[in-house]
Amino acid sequence: MLTDSFLDYLRYERNYSDKTVRAYGEDIAQLQEFMKEEMGESDLLRVDPDLIREWIVSLMDKGYTSTSVNRKLSSLRSFYKYLLKQGKIIVDPLRKIVGPKNKKSLPSFLKEADMNRLLDDTDFGEGFKGCRDRLIIEMFYATGMRRSELIGLDDKDIDFSASLLKVTGKRNKQRLIPFGEELEVRMREYVNVRNEVVPGRSDAFFVRESGKRFQPTQIYNLVKRNLSKVVTLKKRSPHVLRHTFATTMLNNEATLGAVKELLGHTSLATTEIYTHTTFEELKKVYKQAHPRA
Structure with missing residues (x-):
């Protein structure tokens, strides 16, 4: 069979993993099943560009994402290139096929109300750890x-006189990066507590109870733990707060150039990309507020 020969080629000559080979086989079988439904036959040598296009439409109608459809098309491209080299076909039916465009995912961010709840109403705990964790979020x-x-960030990198x-x-x-009075108050409070509680420490501004600098995973877990208190976003990473900063700035009329710097x-x-994010938010507001939206 053509499919078996192709899968053996992937497995033994291209050294693809069993999982990958199985996925290729499933994609080809799915096209074959569609061909049987549409044309009453399943001869893969008779597939033409029109059938491929109809198959793409049917996949999208079933809820497949553009990423999934393009992955399936990639499997078929490899299959028909193989058949072309083997002399089984004269023309590759996918030669002029263009897959659906992948949508760019917009950055996840918190709304100002959520950030206010997190910073103003959330209990971060007492003492050095609570003071530090809150400041990291802010x-x-x-x-x-x-x-x-x-x-x-080191102590020497902070100029309180110039903010x-x-x-x-x-x-x-x-x-x-400039900072405001509210953040300055929090930073000075943290420094006082830190210097009292953690005498033997590194040059780092933010330190653990041991006095050592943080590891990336520790910061990630700290942020995720605290964001989980106010939101159910799938992504709850430090980068979400970076996205939130940018979105908030643009929503409050900061220029794109300033945010870039x-x-x-x-x-x-x-x-x-953050202009798209703020526009998506405007569309939601419009649909909710306008009676004819």
């Missing part, structure tokens, strides 16, 4: 810095 939200930038933070981003590129993006195109 630092992400107030500055938009990356997780690695927060972990790498500036110096962070080291990707490719060791440094930038300055604050986030440390090298290209304005990277920052522009």
Whole structure:
């Protein structure tokens, strides 16, 4: 059989895993089943571009994502290229087939009301740990810095007199981020508690109870644990707070260029994804509020 020969080729000549080979086989069988329903036959050598296009439409109608459909098309492309090399077909039926475009996922972010509940109404606990954990959440939200930038922050990088933070981003590129009075109060409070409770510590601004710098996983778990108190978002990572910072700034009339500099993006195109996020939020508000939406 053509399919068996192709799968043996993948398994023994291309060294594909059993799982991958099985997925290729299932994709081909799914097309064959569709062909049988539409044409009353299942000869894969008689597949044409029109049938492939109809199959794509049927998959999308059944709720398959564009990513899933494109993965199936990739399997079929490999199959028909193999048949072409074997001389079983003269023309590849997928030669001019274009799969559905994959949708770009918009960044997850918290609404201002959720952030207010988190920072104003949530109990972070008493003492050094509670003071520190709350400040970490607020630092992400107030500055938009990356997780690695927060972990790498040292005492010397904070200029209280100028209200500036110096962070080291990707490719060791440094930038300055301003901070406001509210964050300054929290930072000074934290420093006082930290210096009293953790005498022997590293140069890091944020430290664990041992005085050592945080590991990335520890910051991730800290943020996830606290975001879970107010939201049920699938993603509850430090990067969500970075997205929240950018979205909040743009919703409150900050310019795209200013947000780009604050986030440390090298290209304005990277920052522009947040304009889509704010527009999606506007569409939701419109649909909820307008009687003719």
